[in-house]
Amino acid sequence: MGTQHVHAGWRAQDAHGAVVPPVYSSSAYAHPSHARLKALFARECDGFAYARSGNPTTRILEERVTALEGGAGAIAVASGQAATTIALCSLLAPGTHLVASERLYGGTTEFLDDTLADLSVATTTVDPWDLDAWAQAIRPETRVFLLESIANPGAELVDLDAVCALAHEHDIAVVVDSTLASPALYRPGDHGADLIVHSATKYLAGHGTTIAGLIVDTGRFDPRRRPERWPRLTAPNPRFGVTFADEYDQGCSGLLGYARAKYMTDFGATLPGQSAHTVLLGIETLDLRMERISAAAAELADWLREQDDVARVNHPSSPDRRDAEIAARDFPRGTSGVFSIDLEGGEGAVEAFCDALELFTLAVNLGDVRSLVCHPATTTHCHLTPAQRAACGVGDGTVRLTIGLEDLVDLREDLARGLRAARRVRAQGIVAV
Template sequence: MTQAEPTAGFATTQLHAGYVPGTPEFTVLPPVYQSSAYAFSSLTEAREKFALREKGYIYSRNNNPTQAVLEQRLARLEGGVAAAAVASGQAAVALATLALLGRGGHIVAASQLYGGTVDLFDDTFRDFGLDVTFVDQDDLDGWRRAVRPSTRAFFAESVANPIAQVLDISAVAHIAHEAGVPLVIDNTVATPFLLRPRDFGADIVVHSATKFIGGHGSSLGGVVVDLGTFDFSAEPEKWPGLFVPHWRYGDVSLWEAFGRERAFTTLVKSKFVGDLGPALSPFNAFQLIQGLETLDLRVSRHVENAKAVAAFLDAHPSVGVVFHPSIETNPWRARAETYLPKGSPSVFAFELAPSDEDTFDRVERVIDALRTIRLVANIGDARTIVAHPASMTHNHMTPDQLAAAGISQGTIRISVGLEEAADIIADLDQALARA
């Protein structure tokens, strides 16, 4: 049925009148396709789409036209071939790595990761029978030593949260490829405006689109981007999910059906999003698209403000160390010049100067004294926000894991926003007087 006939009854009219599926409206902005499902013109069309033999929309858990716009734009910005948008950044990390690990797989991951990623790899994945080895991201021999026959992926952040270590992507990618596995990069902090991991050898990128891509702290979302650089077909036995024919796909393999450009993201969406359900809502996809349209303008301002704030903190007598690559003494400064020529990201950390007082009490006084800056468990917001990683975002990590990530009780993470830099600095100045 399309549009209801004029003589239709009340209940039929209230369900069908005024809308014909597929009618173009020529809107300049991507519409919010707020629909859970999609009409088929025939049972044959439905059968072919469900069997993945024909492209198209079936059900919004798997795909949605608004979501598809977000996927295509981020794939282009990252230089990739395809993308899969999901419900959150955590979902993006989980599904990208699950699709690679298969049964009994092993992942080598940097120790310097967001706390939620450490929880996922070190707790939940181990419950699934999957294993992880954490290594110092700057220890290249450590990456090599950690490789096993069951290793299926390397994972790291391009700029680590919260200490802003800059990864030597090219070197780690080289080691990953020697081991015959892809390098997965979480590029949330850097964004594709400041850094494209593909240019340095990475194979898959994940984002928490909740952060800088959305940019306003309003919507959760995540994206997995296949950069199209890793040749899974070189060792197909490692990737049964891509190469073993499966009854779910008409007894053909995803690689055969979708090729190098779409096989991996089809696996992510058709199996893992479809089965586990972390779907991105159409409205959130729409809001993330709106944020994405100003990404370069916002990130440029974030970078400019962060550099000014970092310089102020570095000169302040109550601050012991500032972990921002723009600082002269920062150990990742030279690497940032290679990987981040447009400037270093606005998410970094600092520590208060040593004192005989209890460290947490001093940190608490400073944070609680802030007036403009908000205490929020987020980054990449238009507003400047702070967090105390050891008791908030990384609180589940063991003391050894915190130390490996460079986090202490005195570490304060700041995500510098879009306010006037002078106002951010003034707020920090009056709060630091409490230290």
């Protein structure tokens, strides 16, 4: 796979033989004839007309991530949140129903409970490990299962093969947010997923400079099997003059064509060429970064389990984890660099811990080459109800750690510094133990 990280989607094919994909900064693209531009707008040929619907640099990124995921196609959009929004809007109509894992990024949960509810789409959340709960949540109007391959922030894994098998028995599409895994560690399509979404801001880019998102169609979802369930795709579209499901016969994805033509364009969720370029540069080292980061995270999790000040380490390598078998079976290269710990003493201990760190950066991003730390209960998951936070494994004493590329001994010393500060605060009686 390392070869694809560097070469997929680009073969020094421009007029100048540029080795690195160039940045196309044009907002519009010239055409040789009226007939050619007319055909492009009629979806009778491929190409670029206006940058809101596509860009040559962005196309390279789409092709590269498609290759890495073993998919049928991809579209790159303005952010990971845009990727989730567009993917779900493309599959869900008013009056339909979604079943989602309880273990989701806080922003995704807010979108489901607020914005998606405004669009008259109902959501049921379930324990991702309870296959009976997934089955019992299915309704006649259920169209999508949504889950994360590695959950944020507790790094929980799921038996995706089993969940997908259940979904497909009922002609339900499975959408997997695989941001924390990246295709370097795990490919959801190999386990049955229909759509994959990424916040490319995170591990795909890897450098903390760019906001971007991707939607990957694995090629498994074909609405023609049950056309009555997906009329937006299987019936003629009066706006665009095509039936998007027919595009499967042209070697591309009707679902992605619909998502690009309607939602990406209408929402204006365009990824600029410069942003696509920086993500492409990050992907070139993705394989190496993920291997080192995953190994470092596992070693630090082992060390933290030995510290008296840590009540719990939420990492797949923990002996009591019910997903340990999944980690061994499906994640032989590691489980990424994000995990959480629970500190004795609640938020007061967390504040002392975070403020004492010198190497870890207090920030809400993840997937950076720099190690990061945050308190999910007051940041990424702060708008959730206490019950929702508990379902996500987020308590007052939960700290999310994102391991970067610094030397392991330096990271361990910094964490020890934070734990000592948290211990001093508890000893002073500022917080209850």
